[in-house]
Amino acid sequence: MQHNCEQVETLISGYIDDELTQQQSQQVFIHIESCAKCQALYQELKQIQSGLAAMEQATMKDSEIQQLMSDKWATTSGALGWLLLIGSVSLIVGFIVVQFFANDQLSLAMKLFISAPIAGVLFLLLSVLRQRLIARKNDRYKGVDL
Amino acid sequence: MRTQLFNQYILQHSSGAFAMALQMLRSREEAKDVMQDACCALLRQARLPEDSQQFRMLLYKVVRNKAIDRLRALKVRQSDSFAEHEETLALPVSFSDGGGNPEAQIQLQQQMTLLKTALSQLSAEHRDILLLKDWQGFSYAEIAEILDIEPGTVMSRLHRARLAIREQMARLDEDCE
Numbered sequence: 001m002q003h004n005c006e007q008v009e010t011l012i013s014g015y016i017d018d019e020l021t022q023q024q025s026q027q028v029f030i031h032i033e034s035c036a037k038c039q040a041l042y043q044e045l046k047q048i049q050s051g052l053a054a055m056e057q058a059t060m061k062d063s064e065i066q067q068l069m070s071d072k073w074a075t076t077s078g079a080l081g082w083l084l085l086i087g088s089v090s091l092i093v094g095f096i097v098v099q100f101f102a103n104d105q106l107s108l109a110m111k112l113f114i115s116a117p118i119a120g121v122l123f124l125l126l127s128v129l130r131q132r133l134i135a136r137k138n139d140r141y142k143g144v145d146l
Numbered sequence: 147m148r149t150q151l152f153n154q155y156i157l158q159h160s161s162g163a164f165a166m167a168l169q170m171l172r173s174r175e176e177a178k179d180v181m182q183d184a185c186c187a188l189l190r191q192a193r194l195p196e197d198s199q200q201f202r203m204l205l206y207k208v209v210r211n212k213a214i215d216r217l218r219a220l221k222v223r224q225s226d227s228f229a230e231h232e233e234t235l236a237l238p239v240s241f242s243d244g245g246g247n248p249e250a251q252i253q254l255q256q257q258m259t260l261l262k263t264a265l266s267q268l269s270a271e272h273r274d275i276l277l278l279k280d281w282q283g284f285s286y287a288e289i290a291e292i293l294d295i296e297p298g299t300v301m302s303r304l305h306r307a308r309l310a311i312r313e314q315m316a317r318l319d320e321d322c323e
Contacts, residue, residue: 013305017279019286045308048315051261052280057165064178065160068185069153 004031005038012042016049152194155201156185162202162282163209169277170213171220180216184208199288206282207292210274264314272307279304 008031014020015028032039060068101111160181167177187208188194195201265273278284278292289304290297 010302010305013308014286014301017286017304019301044312048261048308048311049280051258052265052276053283054258055262055281057162057281058168058174059161060164060178060181065157068160068181069156 005035008032008035008038009041012038012045016042016046148194151196152189155198155205158198159202159205163205166206166277166282167209167213170210170274171216176216176220177213180209180212183212187212203284203288203291206278206284207294210292260315260318261311263318264311267314268307268310271303272310275300275304276307276311 008028011020011024011028012032015025018025020028032042100115103111106114163184164177164181167180168174171177171180184205188205195204265276268276275289275293278289279286284292286300286304287297289295289300293300295303
């Protein structure tokens with residue numbers, strides 16, 4: 001009987017949730033009919049299940065749900081904003097670089113001397129950005145990469 | 147068509163998912179933010195399930211993952227502070243069913259308080275699986291999908307969770323006496 005109890009005990013939750021095969025279900029049913037200890041466990045677990053099922057669920061207001069569905073504009077406008085910002089900054093930077101190198105008053109050595117530290121900072125920024133992007137790509141919780 | 151279906155399913159299932167997020171985060175504002183993030187993430191998906199139950203499962207999975215992200219950022223997932231936020235675990239529906247024996251109602255209320263406290267003291271792993279099954283009514287296969295675990299693990303983990311909450315309730319009951 002002891003051996004049977006151990007075997008049946010792990011199936012009791014499945015029995016409560018109606019997730020067992022017909023054969024397993026029958027095995028549990030027959031056992032708990034004849035074993036007071038397992039019958040008591042079954043009743044207790046069933047009571048816990050009903051208690052949890054009866055807990056009230058917090059709800060969202062209608063206006064909050066509507067907001068969930070209508071916030072697509074926020075994401076679209078956010079993306080558009082980034083696009084405009086990056087585009088315009090790139091244009092300005094490009095224009096300055098062209099003007100700088102087209103300037104005849106400075107020698108090539110001087111131009112390189114001035115642009116080297118700027119290029120260094122730029123490369124450092126790019127390497128950090130690259131690392132961040134790789135980390136983001138490998139984040140298992142990113143977006144809905146399920 | 148896609149947006150229409152999305153809106154319909156969100157109307158159907160957002161409340162349950164919100165309740166779950168609130169259980170995890172214990173803050174209404176944080177839970178609302180997580181729901182917002184989850185909706186944006188779902189909208190970015192190339193394909194959304196056309197079946198309502200499949201969509202519900204995906205919504206819970208995304209909401210749960212987003213809530214875990216948020217908890218990690220906030221570092222507040224401590225069971226001891228869980229009980230302080232009464233709004234997350236409201237009274238059972240049956241309490242508002244007037245009539246009946248007042249003594250029995252008090253006893254029922256005590257049992258529910260005991261259950262709530264015991265639940266708040268469980269590990270996150272046990273609490274999540276109990277809430278998904280008994281509170282939200284997901285099947286074992288769906289829980290396996292949401293929690294990203296083997297289907298065969300669900301029954302044993304759920305059983306351990308039920309035994310743990312039973313043990314915790316007994317311990318709390320002893321302390322009261």
